[in-house]
Amino acid sequence: MINPERQGHQYPPAAPFQVSREAIREFALAVQAEHPAHHDVEAARELGHRDLVAPPSFAVVIAQRAEAAVVNDAEAGIDFSRVVHAEERFTHHSPILAGDTLSSQVTLERIRTMGAGAMVTTVVQISAEDGSARTTVTSSLLVRNSGDDT
Amino acid sequence: MSTPVFEELEKGQQIGTRELSFSRADLIRYAAASGDHNPIHWNDRFAREVGLDGVIAHGMLTMGSAVDLVSVWAGDPGAIVDYQSRFTKPVPVPDAASGSPETPTARLQLSGKIGAVDAEQRRVRIDLSVELLTEPAAEEEPGRGAHPDPVRTKVLAKSQAVVQL
Numbered sequence: 001m002i003n004p005e006r007q008g009h010q011y012p013p014a015a016p017f018q019v020s021r022e023a024i025r026e027f028a029l030a031v032q033a034e035h036p037a038h039h040d041v042e043a044a045r046e047l048g049h050r051d052l053v054a055p056p057s058f059a060v061v062i063a064q065r066a067e068a069a070v071v072n073d074a075e076a077g078i079d080f081s082r083v084v085h086a087e088e089r090f091t092h093h094s095p096i097l098a099g100d101t102l103s104s105q106v107t108l109e110r111i112r113t114m115g116a117g118a119m120v121t122t123v124v125q126i127s128a129e130d131g132s133a134r135t136t137v138t139s140s141l142l143v144r145n146s147g148d149d150t
Numbered sequence: 151m152s153t154p155v156f157e158e159l160e161k162g163q164q165i166g167t168r169e170l171s172f173s174r175a176d177l178i179r180y181a182a183a184s185g186d187h188n189p190i191h192w193n194d195r196f197a198r199e200v201g202l203d204g205v206i207a208h209g210m211l212t213m214g215s216a217v218d219l220v221s222v223w224a225g226d227p228g229a230i231v232d233y234q235s236r237f238t239k240p241v242p243v244p245d246a247a248s249g250s251p252e253t254p255t256a257r258l259q260l261s262g263k264i265g266a267v268d269a270e271q272r273r274v275r276i277d278l279s280v281e282l283l284t285e286p287a288a289e290e291e292p293g294r295g296a297h298p299d300p301v302r303t304k305v306l307a308k309s310q311a312v313v314q315l
Binding site: 023026027029030031032033034035037038047049053054055056057060061064065081084085086087088089090091092093094095138 | 170176179180182183184185186200209210211213214215217218220221222225226227228230231232233234235236237311
C-alpha cells in the first residue's frame, strides 16, 4: 500500500549526468526532431548556444535517474508494475546543452489517494555545476492498489 | 530560418501541422535513447498480460515528437521555456503484418495554434493537438467507399509549449 506519510520526502541527489552530443543527437533522432540545433553544432552556435541544444523533453532521461530513488523506496510503498503515466511537465530555466554536467534531486511532492489507488507527483530539480537551476521536471503517475484488478 | 515577429502574433493563429508515424523500430529507438525499457513498449505478450491490447508507444515518445513543430516555428528549441502534456489515450503500435519492423503502424496528426500571448513577458503559449488516426471498422461505416475518413482520437490533452521570444 502507498504510504501517504512519505509526501514531501526529498531523496539524495542522483549521480551527476554528463550530456554528450551523441546522446542529444540520438534522442533527437528518436523523437523525430528535425531542428538543426539538435544535430549541428554550427547551427546551435548561430543561435547563440555554446553547443548542441537538447530537445525540450530530453530532461526526462536525467529525471528518471533521480526518480529511481522513489521507485526503490520501500517506505513509499508504490507498486511500479501498476503505474500509468498521467502527466509530465518540463520547466526550462535555461536550455540543456551538450557538455553540461547536471545534478538532479527528486522530491515526492504529492500523494493523493483516490478510490482505486493514488496519484503520485514527483518533482526533479536539475541543476548545473554552479548550482543554478536548469530544468524542473514534474511527473504524475496514476498508481493502482494491488488486488484491484477488477 | 525565419522567426516569428512577436507583434504580429495573435491568439488563435495556426503555427502549422505535421503527420507523425511510429513503427516498432521507432519504439526500440526511443527505448534506447531514453533509457525507458518498459516491455509494454516492445513485447506484445507482456503488454497483454498487464491488460493492454498489445504494445503501445511511450507517452513520452508522443510528447517528445510533438514539440519539434514548435521548435521549428520558434526558430530555436532553446526558446521553449515550458512544455507539458497529459496522457489521455494509449497509442497502439502493432507489429507490421510482414516485412521490415521499420514499417509504420501508427499514424498521428499534429497541429499547433497560439493559445495565449503575454506581451509583458514576450511569451507565447502554443497549444498542440495530437490525434491518433485509425481506420474505421468496415461495418461501422457502410458505403463510405475505399477511403473512408479515419477515426480521430486525442492522445494528449493540455499539451502546451511556452515560447520566450
